[in-house]
Each structure stands twice: as structure tokens, then as C-alpha cells.
Amino acid sequence: MRGEAIAAAARAWLGTPYRHQASVKGVGADCLGLVRGLWREVVGEEPEGVPPYSPDWAEAGGRELLREALERWLGPVSVEAMRAGDVLLFRMSPGVAAKHCAVLSAVEGPEPKMIHAYWGRAVVESWMGIWWRRRLVAAFRFPG
Template identity: 55%
Template sequence: MTHPHTLAMNDAALQEARRWLGTPYRHQASCRGAGTDCLGLVRGIYRALYGQEPETVPPYTPEWAEVSGEETLHDAALRHLEPVPLDHLRAGDVLLFRMMPHSPIKHAGILTGTATGTDTMIHAYSGRAVCETHLGRWWHTRLAAACRWPARIPT
């Protein structure tokens, strides 16, 4: 069972994610209103919830996952967030995607729930501002993992 304080953090994360809507896409950025990428969105929400980022993110290229072949994003998520089974998702959870089968996880978004009867997420991706997108079949087939915001800063 998920702790009620963790669910409150998910609610706060979702509210913060909505504040980022319309922020332009900027590779490696994490500044609400000025620019962000998908990782920057998660980093910005983390800062809003906990006051600071958990670790310094080194510079990365748009092809970082293809070049390294390592699960860098997934490993970092597991260090600072709580893993959640894909069949127990809740609004505010962080969704992690593999853009190609058998490739490292490379994209993140925030589940916004099923208010309209269909799953949606808030995310940033190249060529778009932060937006809320329908989680159709294309996204569902790429969903690889999910995490929940902890009730307090992990130690």
C-alpha cells in the first residue's frame, strides 16, 4: 500500500507539472517558462517538491542513450524516486519510456490521470513546448518503468 504522504507528493508533483505547460523545449535546460527537456521537467518538479536537486546532472547530447547504451536515466530515477508497478499507476507518477525496443530508457513524463477517460501525460520533447499528450498505443508500447515521488527526500 502506498503511504498517504507519498500520494500527497504525487498531487503536488502534478500541480507543479501543470505550471510548466507551455515552457519551450530546450535541450539540457530546466527552467520553467524559459526552457526544459523531459529530464529538466522532472528535475524542476523535484526542486519544487524538495528544495534542491538530488545530484548534479552532467552534460549530455541528444543521442546520449544510443551512444552509451547504459540505463542512466532509469538508474538515476531509482536512486531518487520509488519504483511503482506499471499496473498500479497514479496521477503524478513519473513515466519512463524506451523510444526503441531493447534501447535504454530515454524519455520521461508525468502521468496526469484519466480525467477524460483516457490516460494523458505532461512532458517535453524536441520541437514542442511542454504539453499534455494522450497516452495512446504508441506511448503505451514504449512505457518501460514508472516511479513515484517519495514522501521525503531520500537519504
């Protein structure tokens, strides 16, 4: 049931404009800002500060900083066991760091659905079709 409550909380962010490094419902958020905002709503105070980061998801090389942070604070789950409310991590192209995250919002029906901040637009709910599933590298669950 907790996962469904997290998915419902994520739906309350729908329509929030995309703003790089922002994390304020209704005002602005990027994909990490959405997850940070949900953390504050369902867990409490953020456990660590977020250093400045580039909006370029196609940066090659370097450490997987987003993945490392998610592994520190959220529980890893297998992709096969993911459920509504879980945080998903995507690698947008081979050879680049995994830098896009989303919240799984529904698993029933022909395709799973996810909520994420879409660059240049807003926080949206979309189908997690084959294009997204091919880029999925990890799933995590909020603690508690």
C-alpha cells in the same frame, strides 16, 4: 492527494519551450529538466548533478543511466499502480536506452494523460495512447 499536487505543479510548466538540458519553468526544459524542476518544487535541492547527455534518444547500447538515476532517487511503482504525479520512463525503440520521461497527469477517462517536454516544441500535456503505452518501461513516485 500529493500526486494530484505534483500533476498540478507540472501543468504550470505547460508552454515552457523545449531546450536540451534546461530546467527553468517558462524559459526552457527538456523531459528530464521538467522532472528536475518538479523535484526542486516538491522535494527540495537536487540530490546530484546531471552530467552532460546527448539529445539523441535513439542511441543504441550502453547503460540505462536515466533509469539508474530514477531508481536511486524516486520510488519504483508498478505500471498497474501508477497514479497522477508519477514519473514515467519510455524506451523509444527496441535496443536503445530508455531516455524519455514524463509525468502522469490524469488517469481518468478513456486514456491516461501525461505532461512531457516535446522535442522542437514545448512542455505539453497529451494523451498516453497505445503508441506511448507500448514504450512505457517503468514508473516512479516522488519521495515523501
